[in-house]
Amino acid sequence: MGGRSRADYRSGQQFLILQNFALGETVPLFPSLNLHYARNYGAAFSFLADSGGWQRWFFSGIAIGICVVLTVLMYRSKATQKLNNIAYALIIGGALGNLFDRLWHGFVVDMIDFYVGDWHFATFNLADSAICIGAALIVLEGFLPKPTVKEQA
Numbered sequence: 001m002g003g004r005s006r007a008d009y010r011s012g013q014q015f016l017i018l019q020n021f022a023l024g025e026t027v028p029l030f031p032s033l034n035l036h037y038a039r040n041y042g043a044a045f046s047f048l049a050d051s052g053g054w055q056r057w058f059f060s061g062i063a064i065g066i067c068v069v070l071t072v073l074m075y076r077s078k079a080t081q082k083l084n085n086i087a088y089a090l091i092i093g094g095a096l097g098n099l100f101d102r103l104w105h106g107f108v109v110d111m112i113d114f115y116v117g118d119w120h121f122a123t124f125n126l127a128d129s130a131i132c133i134g135a136a137l138i139v140l141e142g143f144l145p146k147p148t149v150k151e152q153a
Contacts, residue, residue, distance in 0.1 A: 013126060014101075017111045026113065036113035038123040041106070056102050063099040067092050083141045090134030097127030 021027075021037035028034050041055065070088040077085060101108040110123040 013111060014109050017109060021111075032115055034113040034115070035111050036123050038110040039105075039107040040110050040123075041108075056106060060099055060102050063095040063102075067095050067099075080147075083137055083144070087134040087137035087141065090130040090137070094127040094130035094134065097125075097130070101127075 017035070017037050021035070023037055023039065026034045026036040070092050074085050074088045077088075079085075098108050108125065108127075110125045110128070112125060112129075113123050114121045
């Protein structure tokens with residue numbers, strides 16, 4: 001891939017994949033885990049991947065909107081709401097990572113291939129993982145007991 005500088009890649013993972021892998025190439029890492037270079041032109045599970053290109057801008061707009069909303073929520077939340085703020089930060093980071101891919105490459109670079117036997121989960125990237133962990137933390141926070149506020153006399 002001549003002509004690309006290090007600045008063309010948002011992270012070491014992408015540099016590794018885009019510099020050293022052919023599209024569709026797979027390298028086993030551990031049992032049940034491969035590195036696999038895939039391009040995702042859609043969203044999760046390649047939703048709308050074959051829609052002709054408009055989805056690039058649609059999903060970019062959604063990512064920007066989500067980042068703005070979550071940034072406002074973080075700004076307005078109390079410092080004691082650590083779990084929510086960590087969750088928001090993970091989602092924002094993942095959304096920005098995938099947004100950069102969409103705007104820079106026109107697709108999201110996916111490379112993590114988890115499998116059991118012959119069954120393979122959808123290939124994903126670290127940004128997707130951050131988004132999912134952030135979403136799970138928000139759900140978890142909903143089940144945790146709320147701290148009681150001590151009444152002042």
